[in-house]
Amino acid sequence: MKIIPSQKMSQFEPAIFTSLKVFAKQQEKINGLSLIDLSLGSPDIPPHDILLKSMSDLSKQSSSYGYTLNGSPEFYEAVARYYARVNKVDLNPETEIVQTIGSQEGLVHLPIAFCDPGDYVLTTNPGYVAYAAGITLAGAIPYYIPLEEERGFLPNLKAIPEDVAHKAKLLILNMPGNPVPMAPSLNYFDEVVAFAKKYNIIVLHDAAYSEFYFTGDAPISFLAAPGAKDVGLEINSLSKSFSLAGARVAYIAGNAEMIAIIKQLKSNLDFGIFDPIQLTAVLALDNAEVITSSLRETFSKRHTTLLTGLKELGWTVAPSKGGMFVWAKYPYKLNSVDFAFKTIEQCGILMVPGTAFGSEGEGYVRLALVQNIETLKEAIKRLESLSL
Template structure:
């Protein structure tokens, strides 16, 4: 049988993560002890309260039916969380939609709003799911420069007028992945003005909103005057509450846009396992208690890795939050080759910057997913690189 994939599949190349893992296993078989800083998968387990809650609900025979959409308990927990943490009022029934993790929401959202050949504004470098969603919708990406002189904030003024006029969607991510730039009310005000001027829908990916290490929490896009008129915010419980495998997230904001997403999702899935929804609601209700420990741990890791790389001569992007360190290495070698060399010589797994776009050449993304002592060991090993 001659099995031929669709032409669209040519747009979805295999991610490099699998190749890195396979090569790392080969080195491990030779006796290399690995330190994996590649995937941003939380190493801290969920709070015991959440594990116990999930366990008890999962024992109930009544827990195994279709949920079809977000439960009343979950939607109200999201609204209460946004009111407490972000000072944003949300109507649970009309301004919140649940997604099966933020990846699902990010990949499907362009399908709800973009026709083939529509322009989607995004960043280079940027999270890989954005490109997947744009390709799935048949839309065309336009990449906004990340201006180092502006704290790596996407420079909207660099977008030509003729491109902005044709754009349908703008995707932002702050604190970002892979570049952990921080937003401000001034910047988000600029975004709202841009969206109104060019009639562009804004999606802000706030997956790392609980990862801040100094001062106040990053501002929610929806806390900006006029933001709810032009856009949406997506947030996930994967990182902030260590519920990555549970796959639960939500999109909040403009009611008309939320209605369109609900219409799409009603044709795609039948909701999330009820014990997961209830556990997610419990997590949001106790967010302040749970995330305080997370911030303390990740702040220490952030300082350890950032300062360690700087001592090795790496240029580290300044940040006050996020789950990653974005750093330029001091060697004349392309980032993919460097990533494999680092595994071979040191056993340290990092993600090459070009995974996130051409502008990532010369950079590595390192995830803060190991204990402080292992991060110190990783820096020590990287010091002995021979390139």
């Protein structure tokens, strides 16, 4: 039998993450050097004890194993309470929130709900890889806004050509970002709202790292900007903020009409999340202040360790007040893919080449804050010995 993939599959290249890990395993056997993995942004800190106990107890109940069909009222009410406390944003739990099976699923499916083939989607370069996947599935056309160091890596909406803006259906932003942890401001979000209203563009703000901040003030929710709910949505996940990455639970909040359209799409794609996960997510959201404070302290110390060490080695590190990653320009004349493989070969350190996130990532690598302080210090020590 001849197996022929669809033409659309030609637009999905194998992810470089897999190639890096395969090469790393090979080098570990050859060189005997233990690996330090700073590639994948998967939290290494276990969930809080109250969440572990909740998941364990609920999973033992035989009644937990039926279909849930969609998000539970308890979950939606918890999201609304969380937004009211943390972001000072009022949400209607029945009409302004929809649950997704992790933010990746929501990000990839959302463009299908709003974009027709040929519509433009505005997003950033560099940007998270799921955005491009969703645009491709919808048959839309990406227009990439370069993130420039001299602008603090904030997307320049004024640089978007008029003809592109008029054709655009969707704008995707991510602050603090992945891979670039730029910080938003209320003034910037006001500019986004005005831009969206002028050109009739839906805004999706990816707030997956909203609980990861290193200064006294939390990142501003896009929905806190006046008029934001008129033009858009915010997607958030419990993966990073509550160390529940494997549980796959997230939500989209904002404009009620847009939420209704997403719910209609999802009713044809999937059922709801395992009930113990939903109820544990309720517990996490209602105890967010207690759970996230210790995580912030840990990640802040890791960020300082890595940032300071790289600067001492002559690297240029993007300024950051939050997020889960360090975006760094290395001082060597190699393209980012070759550099990433060389650091594995010589140092046993896995980093993601900047071009995995777009052409503007050339010369950069992304490092995830997913190792303890001593391991990060060891990584810096190993990088001192690079011979390129």
